[in-house]
Amino acid sequence: MIPLPALLAISLPEHPTFADNLQFQLTGLLVVLFTLSALAILVSLIGRIFIAAQKQRPPTSAPSPATGEAIPGPVFAAIAAAVSTALADQRFVIRGVQAVDPRQNLAWGAEGRRSIYASRKIR
């Protein structure tokens, strides 16, 4: 397979005319769009295969919502501390604790990821 830029036989002098440069940049944009479009199409196709395969699997029973009684004491204390921190100065009463289905609500997971990324300023 011939690489895309080589296939297009592109080159640019050190000081090109504006028209030549514009053509060069538009070709570059085309290369990026083509490459990432190709990836998008392939990833979509593969995604559909995986979704179809997932649907064919027998459904697993969703975990039943946990109640306050089922939660061990130390875990309940940690949840209460987290609520207290999140609500800062507000008064609150915890009336129940329920497990959240991660497929329905990704917000806290997202926040966790955000803080992990934030702790690694590598670039």
Place this chain on the structure above:
Amino acid sequence: MTMLLDIARDFTAFFQLTAFGSVTWQMAVMWVVCATLFYLGIHKKFEPLLLVPIAFGALLANLPTEGMITTRVLADGFKETGILSVQGTLLDSGAFRIDHITGGLFDFISQGIKLEIFPPLIFLGVGALTDFGPLIANPRTLMLGAAAQIGVLVTFLGANLVGFTSQQAAAVGIIGGADGPTAIFLSAKLAPEILGAVAVAAYTYMALVPLIQPPIMRALTTEKERKIRMRSLREVSRTEKLVFALLVTVTTILLVPGASPLIGMLMLGNFLRECGVTERLVKASQNEIINIVTIFLGTSVGITMAGETFLRPQTLLIISLGIVAFGFGTAGGVLAAKTMNLFSRKNPINPLIGSAGVSAVPMAARVSQVEGQKADPANFLLMHAMGPNVAGVIGTAVIAGYYIATLAK
């Protein structure tokens, strides 16, 4: 009296052995530049992990050091650094036997940039730290990563118009990709004489993403668009993530071989992360390797910033063009998202995530999240924005590969 005169003579002789006489005015000005970079890195916390080693490297470059780095002035006035002297014997067989290599500490360390080793190693760590799940769950966000490269292309045009050569213009333009390792990789390959200025501009502006992007994002979107809630992302299995890593590696390298070192290492790191059986290697990539290479990369970039090379009007131009690149990249991503919404009214994209296509992982995604929550506090855009964010990394590597394929001498 004679003894006093002897002491005075010896003291004068001692001063002749010191390096004070070698200090130039350019060095003194660069100490101020280094102090500014230290201030930005340490006090303002602008990308400190890179900016602090760069500033320290720049300080070393502007002191009359011994045994640190060898430099020579080229015909155009630029200083070339990292020169190794190799002595050896030509054997009868035609082979060359190396007997002795001489050079300063950074003549050796900075080979990591000259030989283009450090940026791909950083990409290994980045790959090991990146979750491509949001991108796989919503592959159309790859187009936002492509659209944000408009900043690179526009800046290339502008840089060429103000007198930079095509190779230098490519290095200046890539600042708009907001991807430090790629900017260093491309500069080292095409225009090593402006590497220091490009790296400083790239990392400074990456740190300024939360200040540069929001006004552009707000100017190009309506309140209604900023409130768009996107559909929850589906769960992506480990196998799908592994297939994705292989797919990106093969497709990108076949289409743009110039991007091979960057994409290859990025996806190697990600494959190690997702395969689940190489935990030690993942930890090494995420921590030890990336940290060690970051120190060497930063100082090696800084040590290219000798006053004679850095204190030129060209440097100011590079820094000015860098912000143009960031602005156009941000606008490109936002406008691309708005354009996509014209064709996908049932499942619209919040245009605020388009700006994350400039890479700057994960800062640009966090800016999308913050701006989205200003319009609708219950809207969580972070994971949606991670899609174009990591797509931007791939997009920048592809455009760098295009420039390498077409402009490398």
